[in-house]
Amino acid sequence: MSLSTPHALQPYWDLTLAAVRADALRIALEWKLFDLLQVPASADLIARRLELDAANTGFWLEALWSMDLLARDERQPAHYRNTPVASDYLRSNVADYCGDAWTFRLRGMRRFGSQLGEQVRAGQPDSQPADMTTTIDNWTAAARLQIAQEQRAVTVDVALRLMARVPEFTQARRLLDLGGGPGLVAIALLRDNPLLTGNVFDFEKTVAVAADNIQRAGLEQRLGVLGGNLATDAIGEGYDVIWCSSVLHFVPDLPAALAKIHAALRPGGVLISAHAEIPADPEHARRVMPYYLSMQMLGRHVSESGGLSEALHRAGFVNIDSYPDVAFAVAPVSVLVARRSAS
CATH class of the missing domain: 1.10.10.10 (Winged helix-like DNA-binding domain superfamily/Winged helix DNA-binding domain)
Structure with missing residues (x-):
């Protein structure tokens, strides 16, 4: 040695x-x-x-x-x-400053780490957080600043490179950015594809942030906003492409959410799902687990590798392409490109 x-x-x-x-x-x-x-x-x-x-x-x-x-x-x-x-x-x-986003993640991880022992001792909560107003307010504030920084500097580029691998995207006419926060991904996709129109869906307060960004981008004639809760509210229909990133972790009923997304696509439409899964080998899991451990302990949906693909199949999606290690902000995610049958 x-x-x-x-x-x-x-x-x-x-x-x-x-x-x-x-x-x-x-x-x-x-x-x-x-x-x-x-x-x-x-x-x-x-x-x-x-x-x-x-x-x-x-x-x-x-x-x-x-x-x-x-x-x-x-x-x-x-x-x-x-x-x-x-x-x-x-x-x-x-333009691509990420200092606030980085500090936001550091504080969140340190806060969770300081509470880790109690989380392990107490177990998972019996229900979703009671104070949804605070949760929505916090998400809206993050969408305005920290999440916007990450989308601008990281997610937009990844989304564009992913769409270059989706043959249906160049002919798509209707887009839904599901849980889109500040809406910067939708804005970039509409700029990339002049045929597209669509909506950004998120909580009522949050889509006000997206609406401001859409107006600044001069795209208000092509891109609208829909406010609501994926678990309880309509998300529209007839979409050619649905972009859905880090949303399904938080839904109370995953099969119901996937059924709603499937129904919102037109026949032949495409869902691009970008969500973390826990890899089977420790080297890759080490990159994912620290960030998503808090979600697991709160009972969120963080499946093992392959679990979300199986759920999509059960919901009726077909011809699923898999990109298991896509470099998003903070930790890699699994991207699944899933289609509604054309018939």
């Missing part, structure tokens, strides 16, 4: 080190460090601008350098500058 071979415990020591890296990034976002480092600057200059201790600022910048968020040159003292990922996604004034 080499002297540099990691100990068997190293992956678990790495867990403790990750918390420090996360906080190094957290304070960089809070203090808008990356706004200052589009041009090279020394630790002393950054310390003066942010009113920090110069020596410890240098150590902090070195930590961010080790995380590939900063590059440094060979000058003495060293000057630091954003790497491409920091420049493209972590400066507060760029």
